[in-house]
Amino acid sequence: MKRRSKAQSDRLVRPAQSEGQIIKKLQRFGSFGDPSRGLRLGIGDDAALFSPRSGFETILTCDWFLEDTHFLRGKHPADSIGWKCLARAVSDVAAMGGTPRCFLLSLAIPPALTGAWLDAFLVGLRRAQRRLGCFLAGGDTTRSNRVLIQVTVVGEVRSGAAVLRSGAKPDDLIYVSGRLGEAESGLRRLLAQKRIARSDPALRKHLYPEPRLRLGSWLAKNRFATAMMDLSDGLSTDLARLCTASNVGARIEASRLPLPSAGRAQRREVLNLALHGGDDYELLFTVSPASRRQIPKNFARVRLTQIGEITRQRTLQLIHAGGSARTLVEGGWDSFREGNI
Amino acid sequence: MKRRSKAQSDRLVRPAQSEGQIIKKLQRFGSFGDPSRGLRLGIGDDAALFSPRSGFETILTCDWFLEDTHFLRGKHPADSIGWKCLARAVSDVAAMGGTPRCFLLSLAIPPALTGAWLDAFLVGLRRAQRRLGCFLAGGDTTRSNRVLIQVTVVGEVRSGAAVLRSGAKPDDLIYVSGRLGEAESGLRRLLAQKRIARSDPALRKHLYPEPRLRLGSWLAKNRFATAMMDLSDGLSTDLARLCTASNVGARIEASRLPLPSAGRAQRREVLNLALHGGDDYELLFTVSPASRRQIPKNFARVRLTQIGEITRQRTLQLIHAGGSARTLVEGGWDSFREGNI
DSSP: OOOSHHHHHHHSSOTTHHHHHHHHHHHHOOOOOOGGGGGEOTSSSEEEEEEOOEOOOOOOEEEEEEBBTBBBBTTHHHHHHHHHHHHHHHHHHHTTTTTEEEEEEEEOOOOOGTTTHHHHHHHHHHHHHHTTTTTEEEEEEOOOOOOOOOEEEEEEETTTOOOOOOGTTOOOEEEEOOOHHHHHHHHHHHHTTOOTTTTHHHHHHHHHHOOOHHHHHHHTTTOOOOEEEEHHHHHHHHHHHHHHHHHHHEEGGGSSSOOOOTTTTTTHHHHHHHHOOOOEEEEEEEEGGGGGGOOOOOEETTEEEEEEEEEESSOOEOOTTTSSSEEOSSTTTHHTTTTTT | OOOOOOHHHHSSOOOOOHHHHHHHHHTTTTOOTOOGGGGETTTTTSSSEOOOOOTEEEEEEHHHHHEETTTTTHHHHHHHHHHHHHHHHHHHHHHHTOEEEHHHHHHEEGGGGTHHHHHHHHHHHHHHHHHTOOOOEEEEEOOSOOOOOEEEEEEEETTOOOGGGGGGTTTTTEEEOOSSHHHHHOOOOOOTTTOTTTTOOHHHHHHHHHHHHHHHHHHTTTTTTEEEEESSHHHHHHHHHHHHHTOEEEEEEEGGGGGOOTTTOHHHHHHHHHHHHOOOOOOEEEGGGGGGGGOOOOTTTEEEEEEEEEEESEEEEETTSSSOEEESTTHHHHHHHHOOO
C-alpha cells in the first residue's frame, strides 16, 4: 500500500489531503506483515511479499466494483459495498476449488467520503476479510469524483486440483448450490424503494453474498466435480459459458430449479429470476454419474440441487413440467436491463 | 479474464456491446495458458493459475492509472498509456529486487474507444509485456465514461533476498540510477504544447519509462543494497519515505545530483526538477561503506551516482556547492501542483 498515488497524479490534479487518513484507517486492519498468514510485508513498502506454499498453485483473480455501474451509493449501504467487493472476487477462488489467502485493494474515493462513509465501508470489508480468511496485503489509493473499487484476490489450490470450466462430459449431472435468483430479487426490492427489513433473505443475499468456499474446496479435494464456476451473471449465461468451455450442451429441468421464495410474484417471474438473475455467487458444477451418490442434499447447510444433465448435443434445452422443451436463451439481458434505472 | 463484468453491472447499466471486441483483442496477446511462463490458465475461466517457483517469495503490487488523474487522453498517446500502466507497476517489483512474472489488467473504457484507441493502447502494452517479461494472465473489463486502468503485477524474488525500504544504516551511501527530473521535464513540455520530437529523451522518459529490473535484481542478488525503492514521486518525497522506514536521516549534495539536460532552463529550475520531479522510475538505494567499491559508474548502460549519505540524525539536509546546508523539504508539492492544469 503506497502512502501516496504515483507522482503523475500529483502533477495533474491536486491530491487528496485526506489520503493520509485513508491509509491510517487501512493500517488498522492489522493484518499487514503477519507471517502466520504468509504475508511478510504489506503496507509501507513498494510491494507486498507473499509466501506461497510448496505443492500449491496460486490463484489470481480481480474484479471491478464501480459506483453507478456495480452499485448505487444512494441505495447500497457502505458496509455492504465493503463486504461485497471482497466476497464477489473471493467467489472466483471458491469456483476453482481454492482457498483465498490475501487481497490487494485499489480504492479511489471523493475526499468527502473519507469520514463516515469510509468507516462503514471498512466495517464491511473487515467482516468479510475475517469471515473469508482473506487478508489485506496492500493496494493503492487515490481520489476520484466517484467511488472506484478494484479488488485482486490471491488464493491457492493444491497443484493439479483446480476445477476448471472445461471438464464437463456428456451425461454428467449438473448441480447448483443454494437458491437461484434470490439476489436479483433482493436488488429489485432495493431499487423499488420498498420498505424491507435488512434481515430479508433476498436482500441479504444481494448485499452480503457468501462465496461457497467450503463447498468448492470439498468438491475439488475429493475430485467430485468435473467442471465448476460461480454463478455471477445468471444461470442461463453462466451455464452457456461452462458448456462452451467444455464443448458440450445441457438439458435443464424447470421443475428442479431451486427458486427464490415467491412472495406475491408470479411463478413465471420467479422462474425467470432463477434462470437469468445475477449476483447469486452460488456454485454451478458437474458430477460424473459414478460420483452421483457422493453428493449430499445439503453441504454445510447449503442445499445442493441436481437441475439437469450435460448433453453431447451442443445446445441448451429447458424442459418444462409438461415435458415440452425449448431452447434456453442466454440471459434475457435486454428485458432485464431496461427499466431498472 | 471474464467475458463479462459481474451481473450487477448488467442490471444497473446497459453493458458495452463492444466488450466482446475488447476480450477478443486481449486474447490475441497469446500468453494465456503458457506453461513455460508458469501460467497454466488465463482467459476464459474464473481465475488465472500461476505456478510459484520453489524457494521464491511472491511479490504483489498494484497501481491505478486513471484518465484525468494520471494521464490526459488528449495529450498522452494511447500506446504510451499501454506501456506506462504496466511499466510503472513493474517498477515496484524492480525496487524489491525481484523479477516480474505476470499481470492482471482491469480496464474500463468508453465504448467509443474500443476501436483505434484500444488497438494503439494494446500495441504499447504488448511491447511492455515483452520487454519487461511480464505477461497478461487475466483481468476484468467493463465500460466507463472515462478510461480507468488498474494493473496488478505478480513477481518473484528468492526467499529472503527482497530489498526493503527499511534497511538503511547511518553512513550508508545513497545512490540513484539514471537522471532525475527528466520525466517531469518531459511532462512539462507535453503540457506546454511545445512541438517536440517523440525521440526527445525527456519526453520518451515521461511516456515510456524503463523500470530498472536488471539493476534491482543484481543489487538484491549480491546483497549490495541495504535499502531500495523506486523514485515515482520525486527524490525529496521518496527519500523521506526511505529514511522514515529506516529510522535514519540523509545528507544530499546538490552538486552530485544527475540533472536532466538543461535546455534553456535555469540551473535552479533544473535542480528543482531533480529534487522534486516525479515519474522517473529510477532506483534509489543505499550501500554500506564496505560494498562501495562493488558499485560501478554504469550498470547496463545506466549511470549510477552517489548523491549523499545516510545520517543518524533524522533530518534531510541538502548541501549546496558553497557548502551551505538547508533542510530538504518534501516535494515542493504545492508549487508543483498548482498551475499545470
